[in-house]
Amino acid sequence: MPRIGDIAPDFDAVTTTGNLKFSEYNKGSWVVFFSHPADFTPVCTTEMSGFALEKDFFAEHNTKLIGLSIDSIHSHIAWVNAVHEKTGILFDFPIIADISMEVSKLYGMLQPGESETAAVRAVFIMDPEGKVRLIMYYPLNVGRNMDEIKRSLLALQTSDEHKVAMPLNWQPGDKVIVGAPKTIEALAARKADKELEQIDWYLAKKTIG
Known part of the structure; x- marks a missing residue:
């Protein structure tokens, strides 16, 4: 199972948008990679619909989506079609058909204490260099929080751009935390900085434009 800071394990997969190599899909963009327990299940349908409805947000922030479950490609296509017909929502991002469980095991998505045949609700966020930057896990019976996934992505991107950290409950537009001084000279400069x-x-905060 990959850890934060690791390069995301590479794999080839059959998906609803065709065959892909993950490292190529990830190259040059952020990726939110998430698993769901099974097609044609209620919680999973709400979650996948939530990702589909936010596709413009993710595209605006240079982020691709990719899902996974331990189902066949035919099950995936039938589910995509059924949801689209019933709700008008189209899952047009790739969904991996991991019937062999190879990718699920590679990413620690299959956890026997929860289920031996269904992936838990994992979320991995990778940066454009292919590094794992954030990992979330939810059990089978608890849906994810889309606002938190979006907030976390923006926090990572803001941190990278401005070299800052985010305080508790940070939201876009809130003040961020600047690094502590490491020399007496830097401490004096901080004390003189009226914008902090x-x-x-x-512990000091500042507003970023």
């Missing part, structure tokens, strides 16, 4: 909200010498 200085809580203590090691």
